[in-house]
Amino acid sequence: MTEIKFKLIYPKWKKLEGQTTFNLPPHGPVVMAASLPEYVHVSFTDENVEDIDFDEPCDFVGISMMLSTQVKRGWVIAQEFRKRGKKVIFGGISTMLHAEETMLYADSVFLGESESRMEEVFSDFRNNSLKKLYNYLSIQPPIELVGPARRDILNRELYNHKGVQMVDLFHASRGCKFSCYPCAVSYLGGRSFRPRPINKVIEELETIENNRLFIVDNSLAQNTEWEMELFKSMIPLKKKWISHTIEDDPKVLELAAKAGAWYVYQAVFDTSDYIKERIKRYHDFGIGVEGTILLGLDNQSEDDIKRLIDFLLEIDLDLAEFTVLTPFPHTKVYDDMIRQNRIFDHDWNHYNADTVVYKPAQMSPERLYELYRYAWDTFYKDETQEQKMFRLFANVVMREMSDGTFKPRNRNLVNMSFGKEVVRNSN
Amino acid sequence: MKVVDEYIDTVYQFKGLWDLPSACGLKILRSDKHTVVLVSELYRENPGTSITNVTASLAMQICHDHEIDPKKMIYIERCPEMKSKLNFYSERNYTVTFTFIDGVLNNPQYAEISLEELRKYIS
Numbered sequence: 287m288t289e290i291k292f293k294l295i296y297p298k299w300k301k302l303e304g305q306t307t308f309n310l311p312p313h314g315p316v317v318m319a320a321s322l323p324e325y326v327h328v329s330f331t332d333e334n335v336e337d338i339d340f341d342e343p344c345d346f347v348g349i350s351m352m353l354s355t356q357v358k359r360g361w362v363i364a365q366e367f368r369k370r371g372k373k374v375i376f377g378g379i380s381t382m383l384h385a386e387e388t389m390l391y392a393d394s395v396f397l398g399e400s401e402s403r404m405e406e407v408f409s410d411f412r413n414n415s416l417k418k419l420y421n422y423l424s425i426q427p428p429i430e431l432v433g434p435a436r437r438d439i440l441n442r443e444l445y446n447h448k449g450v451q452m453v454d455l456f457h458a459s460r461g462c463k464f465s466c467y468p469c470a471v472s473y474l475g476g477r478s479f480r481p482r483p484i485n486k487v488i489e490e491l492e493t494i495e496n497n498r499l500f501i502v503d504n505s506l507a508q509n510t511e512w513e514m515e516l517f518k519s520m521i522p523l524k525k526k527w528i529s530h531t532i533e534d535d536p537k538v539l540e541l542a543a544k545a546g547a548w549y550v551y552q553a554v555f556d557t558s559d560y561i562k563e564r565i566k567r568y569h570d571f572g573i574g575v576e577g578t579i580l581l582g583l584d585n586q587s588e589d590d591i592k593r594l595i596d597f598l599l600e601i602d603l604d605l606a607e608f609t610v611l612t613p614f615p616h617t618k619v620y621d622d623m624i625r626q627n628r629i630f631d632h633d634w635n636h637y638n639a640d641t642v643v644y645k646p647a648q649m650s651p652e653r654l655y656e657l658y659r660y661a662w663d664t665f666y667k668d669e670t671q672e673q674k675m676f677r678l679f680a681n682v683v684m685r686e687m688s689d690g691t692f693k694p695r696n697r698n699l700v701n702m703s704f705g706k707e708v709v710r711n712s713n
Numbered sequence: 714m715k716v717v718d719e720y721i722d723t724v725y726q727f728k729g730l731w732d733l734p735s736a737c738g739l740k741i742l743r744s745d746k747h748t749v750v751l752v753s754e755l756y757r758e759n760p761g762t763s764i765t766n767v768t769a770s771l772a773m774q775i776c777h778d779h780e781i782d783p784k785k786m787i788y789i790e791r792c793p794e795m796k797s798k799l800n801f802y803s804e805r806n807y808t809v810t811f812t813f814i815d816g817v818l819n820n821p822q823y824a825e826i827s828l829e830e831l832r833k834y835i836s
Contacts, residue, residue, distance in 0.1 A: 385731065397731060424733050424761065465757045467802075477760055618756075621765035625790070625807050625823040 287325040290408060293344035293372075294319065294439070297363055298333035299355040302640045304662065306671050309334050309704045311437070311445045313455035313502055314378045315350040319436035321400040323408050328439055333359075335444040335705045340366050346411055347372045351380040354614060354637035361391035368393070373416060375407065382423065382474055383615045384634065389418065398422030399460070399475075401431040429460065429480045434490035444705040449695030453528060454496040458487045458516060462504045465618070468580060471504045473616040479508040481516075488519050497691050498548070498682065499527040507533035517541035524691045526682050532573070534564055539571045548682050549574030549604060555583075557597040565601050574604040574678050581661060582611035582654050584647035591657045595664050605674050608661040609639035610654065611646075720791060720835070721753050727774050729762025737764045737771070738793070741779055742835055748781045749834050753791040764790055768821040769811055776818075783811070783818055787834060790823070806831045 296315050301307045312332055319328050331338050347367045349360045357380050364374040376388050377396040389395050394416050396407065403422055410416045437454065445452040461476040462469075491499075506513050506529055513533055518541060526548045532539060539547075550568060554561055554577040568575050577598060581591055598606055613620040613629055614637060623629045623644050630651075631643035640658075642651040649657075666674070686692035701708050721738030729735035738753030752771065754764050764771055768790065776783045788809045795802035806826050811818040826834075 419731075421731050423731050463757065472757075473762070477757060616763070616766065618763070621754075621763050622792075622805070624765060625805075626825070627823070 290326045290346060290412065291344040292322065292326050292328045292346050292348060292408075293342060293367075294328050294330045294348045294350060295338060295360075295363055296330070296332040296334070296350050296352075297356040297359040299353055299359065300635065300638070302638060306675065308447065308452060309445060310452050310500065311440050311442075311454060312350070312352065313435070313457065314352050316435040316437050316439060317433070317457070318348075318350060318377060318400045318404075319439050320433060321402070321404045321431075322436075323405050326404075326408055328436070330439040330441075332440075332444070333363075336441070338363065338366075340370060344372065346408075347374045349374060349376045349381075350378040351376065352378055354380050354383065354634045356380055357384045357388060357634050361388065364391045373411065375416070379474055383470060392418075394418060394420065396420045396422075398425065399427055399432075401427040403427070426460070426476055426480070429482050430486065432457075432460070432482055433486060434493050437494065441705075443699060443702070446696060446699045447703045448708060449697060449700040449702075451496060451498070451696070453498045453500040454494050455502050456491065456494065456499050456527075457502050458482050458506070459503045459508070459512075463508055464505065467583075468611060468614070468617055468619050469504070470614050470616040475504075481509055481512045484512070484515050484519050487516060488523070491520065491523055491525060494525075497525055497686065497693065499525055501527050501529040503530065505531050507531050507538075510535065510538065514538055514541055517545040520545035524689050526685060526691075532568075534567065536567070536571075539567060539573065543571040543573055546685075547571075547573045548685075549576055549678055551576050551578050551607075553578050553580070554594070554598065554601075554603075554606075555580065557593055561597075562601050565603060569602070574681065576605035576607060577603040579606060579608050579661065580611055581608060581658050582642065582644075582646050587648045588653065588657060591661070595661050598665055604678055605671070606661075606665045608658055608665070610642050610658050611644070612637050612639045612641075613644055720751055720793070720831075724755070724758075725752075725775065725778075727767075727771050729767050731762075733761035735759055735761030735763075735767075738791075739775065740835065741775075741781070747785045747787050749787045749789065750775055750781065751789045751791055751831075751835060753793050756795060768809055769818045772809070772811065772818050772821075783813055789826070789831065789834060791831075804828065808834075 294315050296312050351357055351360045367374050373393040375394040376392045381388050382397050385395055459481040461478050461480040462471045463479045465472055521544050526546045528548055530551050532542045532550055552575050565575050613623045628645040636643050642654050646654045720740050722740045724736050725739035727735050736755055736759050740751040742749040752764050772788050790807045790809055792805045794804040807823040808826055809821045809823055812820045
């Protein structure tokens with residue numbers, strides 16, 4: 287069968303000011319690429335680390351978008367390719383969140399998960415009968431069909447900072463049984479937790495050369511038996527990994543530590559003893575904690591936010607990441623704000639969790655932004671984000687050295703950072 | 714967290730955005746003057762789109778299926794108590810008004826009402 291040259295693009299977005307920027311290898315495009323028919327040759331460009339060649343020979347263009355801050359750029363990219371006579375299809379998480387608008391800029395929009403669906407799309411493309419919409423939001427493919435992701439499409443050297451390779455992204459499940467206030471995952475991946483079979487997960491992990499991973503699952507803490515089995519099976523691989531919440535059970539935490547848990551993202555939403563003890567329990571098992579702190583919830587006053595920041599300094603967090611509450615479409619917070627007519631900014635480029643786009647309940651938008659800046663400045667006053675990150679990094683290096691998995695940095699790339707030459711201060 | 718079902722007589726299946734199979738709580742009270750339609754969000758028990766995401770379309774589907782005159786409808790959206798420690802899952806109720814053009818409901822406008830006002834509507 288004649289080959290189809292498919293150009294897959296991951297649009298860039300503006301990084302947040304004042305924060306350490308790392309470009310991680312994207313996950314959505316490599317997962318999607320694994321579901322392409324054999325006759326499709328894919329060429330991938332992550333615009334965050336390299337420029338797009340709009341004149342590169344190709345038959346069909348795909349734009350994969352994860353963040354709301356990518357969608358407007360994605361639309362511009364689509365216009366450039368369509369001007370050149372190329373058909374453009376959109377997919378990915380933020381395509382699903384912004385589908386109606388995205389359809390205005392697309393020849394086709396794919397909603398849902400790509401496994402077992404791409405033959406239809408590419409066959410339609412070949413027959414010049416591409417549909418405007420492929421709607422598989424409500425029909426998820428069997429979870430057994432997922433993976434292994436096509437990480438071979440990535441230009442690995444671009445995901446290096448001074449010779450240190452960034453973590454690889456990986457997922458062990460889809461869907462979420464929780465219905466958290468600011469989150470759209472249950473809309474995107476379904477309201478039931480769909481764990482991948484352990485043997486499939488391990489099979490994929492074995493193919494990943496990188497020893498350091500970010501397990502991007504929304505929450506691994508949704509099925510204790512599966513979670514424990516997963517960690518047990520991961521132990522021999524000696525990977526080191528970051529993840530979201532791990533179940534608060536000593537048996538699970540012990541297994542997670544043995545399986546290589548490096549640090550977790552843990553939401554800190556109040557100043558309770560529970561949170562304090564939760565952080566301590568992670569640390570007791572040698573697992574680091576990056577607190578994720580959402581500012582601007584309706585129950586937060588100015589004093590509450592200041593107290594929360596003081597509390598963070600007391601509880602020995604390894605890192606903290608502050609975000610401003612952002613009403614992403616298909617979340618409860620979005621519905622609440624719409625009903626209360628509180629959203630005043632609908633520019634998706636501002637939906638970066640660093641910009642106040644709504645009227646907070648207990649303060650002005652300007653005051654919330656000031657407190658957000660105050661939170662970053664106060665938490666990192668005595669030790670910068672880079673210094674704290676270095677401590678976590680040193681911790682994983684020590685662990686790797688002790689179990690024989692440490693790989694020294696790539697000396698050929700020590701003067702490069704994400705594909706660009708490092709400008710060193712000569713003083 | 715389970716939805717308190719004091720104001721739910723039946724679970725209504727509806728087509729959400731992109732025809733996503735969705736569900737909400739429904740209570741309908743008919744009188745000579747008007748029909749009160751009380752639609753409750755089911756959160757985790759709703760497999761698809763939220764009631765607010767498709768308010769006008771959902772109202773049309775209910776009117777069609779239950780033979781309600783949209784012009785005589787009082788439509789109330791309800792976010793029930795979720796027995797959560799987080800206060801943004803406490804109960805909130807809204808009356809919704811629409812523009813009605815060419816037989817179609819559009820442009821939902823929300824106005825929050827108190828629990829007492831809700832009780833007046835459904836007593």
